[in-house]
Amino acid sequence: MTARTATIKDFAIGIFDGPHATPRPSEEGPVFLGIKNVTREGRLDLSEIRHVSPQQFPQWTRRVTPQEDDIVFSYEATLHLYARIPNGFEGCLGRRMALVRPDRDKVHPAFLLYYFLSPAWRSKMDALTITGATVNRIPLTSFPDTPVTFPSLPQQVAVAEVLSAYDDLIDNNRKRIALLEEAARLLYREWFVHLRFPGHEHVKIVDGVPAGWERRAIGTVLQLRYGKALKETDRVDGSFPVYGSSGIIGNHKCALVEGPAIVVGRKGNVGSVYWSPTDFWPIDTVYFVAKEQADYWLYRTLPYVGFQNTDAGVPGLNREFAYSRKILLPVERLRRRFDEAVEPVFAQVTTLENFNRKLAEARDLLLPRLMSGEITV
Known part of the structure; x- marks a missing residue:
């Protein structure tokens, strides 16, 4: 046919x-x-x-x-x-x-x-x-x-199988990424929520806080910087991810912020937290924490802060309110030890994400050519 x-x-x-x-x-x-x-x-x-x-x-x-x-x-x-x-x-x-x-x-x-x-x-x-x-x-x-x-039904099946092979690989990698991120999350919870960190048996607990740890306002630990508007129509396709409050929403030819850094949802998906291992562009619906202050411990800590909508009308995260929230700051050596423990995990996540990006680019190049008949299977 x-x-x-x-x-x-x-x-x-x-x-x-x-x-x-x-x-x-x-x-x-x-x-x-x-x-x-x-x-x-x-x-x-x-x-x-x-x-x-x-x-x-x-x-x-x-x-x-x-x-x-x-x-x-x-x-x-x-x-x-x-x-x-x-x-x-x-x-x-x-x-x-x-x-x-x-x-x-x-x-x-x-x-x-x-x-x-x-x-x-x-x-x-x-x-x-x-x-x-x-x-x-x-x-x-x-x-x-x-x-x-x-095209004919057999040709449709052949085309779908070629493209599905790329998507199946991407989905498998996403599952691996989810498992890796869960491992880092569980380790953080074990050390800094349940307080079963290495050597905890020998650390005195005073008022629920291990000796040497502090309850500090976030504003004394980090600076939330504003992103910059970049409309979809103004973006030029490139290698730098564009972050909104729901994560990566596109790409652009240039970056605004040097990575690694942390992205925090300001409007829309308030309080969402993302780790950007590379240079990127945060739009005006997010804050970001610059690389000088960003580390894996802080990235895993921020979701526990309990940010909430504070602006009337449009859901939003007021920066002064965010700065007033308290976190439990561990001793510096334990924070560094956690970063060292999860660094291989995040490195593997970055590798898989980059691989997925290349798979998606290859699929997207094939897609129009297969659909137009320029390439036959």
């Missing part, structure tokens, strides 16, 4: 949008799948989820219940986000989210996801996008009639 040109709806069993409202908060239950749960790389991120109660769930799935191999996407506000629903997922579409249910006799679900991530499809959606006063929107009335040209 040769390539076929048709519309998206011709390759789909159906195209559905989600509810135009938000359920009452629930502590447990199925996932209310929102924009923040879909990454730019085409994956679901369920680390922070909103739940819909089991009692409410039927009313939020009247239009459609997401099932394995559906391709979910955002059609309003933050555009160009796509992900494939995995086996065992239980949830409903959130606001500004829709899905395509592929006809597996005509299109391979993994191929369809990669096609949606391609520059060719992005250009088609950019042409459809309606620019509003507050948010941009892809009209779902026009989306189904978008023309596409897909």
Whole structure:
């Protein structure tokens, strides 16, 4: 079978949008799948989820219940986000989210996801996008009639297997990174939370504090410096990561801050903490701790501080409030010993992250060429 040109709806069993409202908060239950749960790389991120109660769930799935191999996407506000629903997922579409249910006799679900991530499809959606006063929107009335040209089903499977090989390696490395970071976190907790540090048996505890340790205001230990605005439209693709309060949000041709350093969420994801081993650009939604003061001990300490929203209206972290928070400062030799103990762990994390970056770059170079037929499998 040769390539076929048709519309998206011709390759789909159906195209559905989600509810135009938000359920009452629930502590447990199925996932209310929102924009923040879909990454730019085409994956679901369920680390922070909103739940819909089991009692409410039927009313939020009247239009459609997401099932394995559906391709979910955002059609309003933050555009160009796509992900494939995995086996065992239980949830409903959130606001500004829709899905395509592929006809597996005509299109391979993994191929369809990669096609949606391609520059060719992005250009088609950019042409459809309606620019509003507050948010941009892809009209779902026009989306189904978008023309596409897909190769034969066996060729789709071959293309998806090539690209999936890169993503499988990336996912495996992410799991290794998570295990390494957990090991460093557990060691920190053992030494500095449970106070079972090396030689603790011989250290006197006074009022819950080991001898030689101090309770100090953060402002006496570090300086939180402001990041600098850098709009997405002003970024020039390069090798330096751009940090926002949700982590790395892009890359730029030059850096603002020399690494290693610590990034702290100021607005949005308040109090989030990231370690940047390399030079980087922090935008204006974050603070940063310069390399002269940053070390692994401080990086692991800051999440325990208990930063909270303090600005009315827009969630934010007031710097003076942050400076007033107290931390337990250990003796300098123990702090250095911890840094030495976890340095190999963080070095391996950096190596894996760099490898993942190269894998993603290679995949992204292949993607448009495979989709256009420039390279055949």
